[in-house]
Amino acid sequence: MVFLLPLLSWSQSYPYQRIEGSDTVVVMTKKQGEDINNIFRINKFTIDSLGNKTGFLLNKNLLYTNHILKQDSLLKESINMNIMLDSILTSESAQYRREITKETVSNQKINKIALTTWGILFILFVF
Numbered sequence: 498m499v500f501l502l503p504l505l506s507w508s509q510s511y512p513y514q515r516i517e518g519s520d521t522v523v524v525m526t527k528k529q530g531e532d533i534n535n536i537f538r539i540n541k542f543t544i545d546s547l548g549n550k551t552g553f554l555l556n557k558n559l560l561y562t563n564h565i566l567k568q569d570s571l572l573k574e575s576i577n578m579n580i581m582l583d584s585i586l587t588s589e590s591a592q593y594r595r596e597i598t599k600e601t602v603s604n605q606k607i608n609k610i611a612l613t614t615w616g617i618l619f620i621l622f623v624f
Contacts (some may be wrong), residue, residue: 512525
């Protein structure tokens with residue numbers, strides 16, 4: 498019976514688990530270990546290439562975001578300049594209206610004086 502025990506363990510299929518202390522150990526053939534390592538290498542390459550693509554896309558997104566923010570900043574600056582120009586034009590327009598009003602009032606006074614003068618001259622000539 499003791500003789501058959503090693504044969505039974507040798508004929509087991511791999512991989513198998515065994516517990517040593519508080520650790521679990523997986524026993525496998527060298528070929529199985531190489532196959533698993535190849536799978537890990539392929540997955541690492543795939544993950545790295547996706548990471549590079551993701552990093553590239555993130556950089557593109559960051560550049561695009563910075564471009565939009567710059568355009569937004571220029572737009573805000575343009576709007577502020579338009580508001581300032583509008584304020585200046587409104588102020589100049591109000592000043593111009595005040596000057597025209599002063600000239601109109603002045604012209605009305607001159608017209609009244611002229612009419613009064615002509616009226617006096619007319620009265621003098623008629624009588």
